[in-house]
Amino acid sequence: MDFHVTLDGRGDRSTRIYRQLLEAILDGRLRPGERVPPTRELGERLGVARNTVAVAYDRLTAEGFLVGRVGAGTYVYSDGDRPRSRQAPAGADVRPRATWAAAAEPERDTASGLPYDFSAGVPDVGLFPFGTWRRLLRPEAARADYGDPSGLPELREAIARHVGVSRSVRADTDDVLVTQGAQQALDLVCRVLVEPGECVAVEDPGYPLARALFRSHGARVVGVPVDGEGLVVDALPPSARLVYTTPSHQFPLGTPMSLRRRTALLDWARRHGAVVVEDDYDSEFRYSDRPLEPLQSLDRAGRVVYVGSFSKTLLPTLRLGFLVAPASLRPALRAAKQLTDWHGDPIAQAALARFIDEGLLARHIRRATRVYAARHARITAALRDDFARWLEVVPSAAGIHLAARTRCDPDEVVGVARSRGVAIRALSSFSPEVHFGLVIGFGAIPVDRIDDGLRLLAGSFPQS
Known part of the structure; x- marks a missing residue:
């Protein structure tokens, strides 16, 4: 040796x-x-x-x-x-700075080892077209020099075309910045917009990693309640510099923001000089209803940053996402991207560009939507019929999870269910203020395991 x-x-x-x-x-x-x-x-x-x-x-x-x-x-x-x-x-x-000294170690989800996995936000890896993806991965896409921080031009063009057709997002190639998932997009936006001590408003309940990320930049994070129409605009703090929201499929409740509330939020942002970050993380999978226009397409004042990701539509391990920002923010976002990681994987970006251009992404989404729709329908029907004495389903018509409000302590149910091989999360894990509820994912569980998993879950509720 x-x-x-x-x-x-x-x-x-x-x-x-x-x-x-x-x-x-x-x-x-x-x-x-x-x-x-x-x-x-x-x-x-x-x-x-x-x-x-x-x-x-x-x-x-x-x-x-x-x-x-x-x-x-x-x-x-x-x-x-x-x-x-x-x-x-x-x-x-x-020692790290005080912000990081108080930060908890990142949670490791241990649910994947359980036979009945109802984890939220996890897509079905079996649906990913590995053979096709391998064909599209071409080593010659690698470069000997450093690439454009915004991402490969061909991928940015493909993304602009895709979201323009599928979601009515107004964007061209120069408007798109490719990121390593939605989390990096949020990090870049916070870096260029929010000074330490400034207020960032987030949905409550909401996405915990977004809340933690904004706090890591020194922001004062304020939770804003969510009702049947989405984020309660009247409850927004006037000092908020940034508002983070998931209007198409509120995370984790699943309700869409009404058109009336979308209009009110855009008007509020204009009057208060704030920026709205619209995280459209999984609305590609829709099972009924025509999707409402994104905030970005309704925005006429240049106040919205649209964030998208391929973690749910394809695979989280690809680490591919994007943002569409107003022209006034693009130079700063490009500079921040260059400082944090310069550019992503050119081979994966080139493969995704071809995947979109050849119509394979649209085909994959159609196929996956049919699979997820069957799971969504089966779980929703079972919860409404067999779980009526314990919970009430929150209406949802998109995504790969749904929520239900419980009439008993959900933390105890989650613990018993896990001991029986069922992975599920309480709504309280997404908000310290919302105690009674469950979040039920259906991306990771095959349809032939749903009935047995729900039967075991029902046995985890108080029986008296």
């Missing part, structure tokens, strides 16, 4: 070789049973006499760390305790 040894520093050379080999054995870089270089070979590599290396080897052999095998070489001793893993220094005196 090629083992690195440095002879810089004090002490004789044999001692320095000894100490570095010992450290490598103790921290696991040299594993039990692994062969070390012959003394002559290591000596030549280091520019020292063979005997200098032999002295270090002899000392390690005497201490039991190395063992010589006649005719085979010298090996790390393989008996005894397993070496400790190699770790970076603890850095006891190094």
Whole structure:
């Protein structure tokens, strides 16, 4: 093996070789049973006499760390305790800023190991056309130089055309900035718009990672209630610099924002000099009703930043999203994108551009919508018929999850359900103010498991 040894520093050379080999054995870089270089070979590599290396080897052999095998070489001793893993220094005196010191470690969703997974926001990986995607991935799309922070022009053009046709978004190629998912889009918008201490209004209940992201930039985050028409505009704080909303399919309740409320929100933003971030995260999947016009297409004052993602329509692991911003924000957003990660994966971006241009995205969405519609219908019917004494379904006609308000403590139900192999979330995990409710996803669970999963879920409610 090629083992690195440095002879810089004090002490004789044999001692320095000894100490570095010992450290490598103790921290696991040299594993039990692994062969070390012959003394002559290591000596030549280091520019020292063979005997200098032999002295270090002899000392390690005497201490039991190395063992010589006649005719085979010298090996790390393989008996005894397993070496400790190699770790970076603890850095006891190094501390993050106060905002990050108080931040919780990112949650790891453990639901995927359960047989009945009703997690929200998780698409069906089995629907993704892996064969087609592999055909579209072409290494020649890689570049030897740094790319445009806005993304590949052909992808931006394809996205502008796609959202223009499917969602009536008003955009051309220059209006689109490709991001690594919606989360990066929100980060960029906050970077260029919000000063520390300024107010950002978010829906309550709402998307927890958006709330956490705005706070990480030093914003004062204020929750605004949601009713049957969407975000309650009259409850918006007058000082809000930014308003984050999910009007097409409110997350997590699922209700769409009414046209009256959309008009009121745009008028409020104009009067208060605020920017509205419209997160259209999964409205491609619709099961009834004609979708309302996005805020972006209704906006005439240039107050809306439209954020989209392919995490639900395709796969979260692709990390592909985008934003459409007013022209006045584009230079700053491009600069922020360049400072954070410069550009994304050109091979994946080129593949997605071809995927859209060849009509494959539209075909995939139609197919996935049929699958999700069947799951949505089955779950909605079961909840209304078999769960009526415990909960009330919140009307929803899009996306890959739905919500229900409960008449009992949902946290206890979630705990019992998990013990029975059913993954589900309480509405309280999306808001400290909303206590009674469940959020039920249907992207990750096959249709043939829904009935058994719901039966186990029903058994998790109080039976008396």
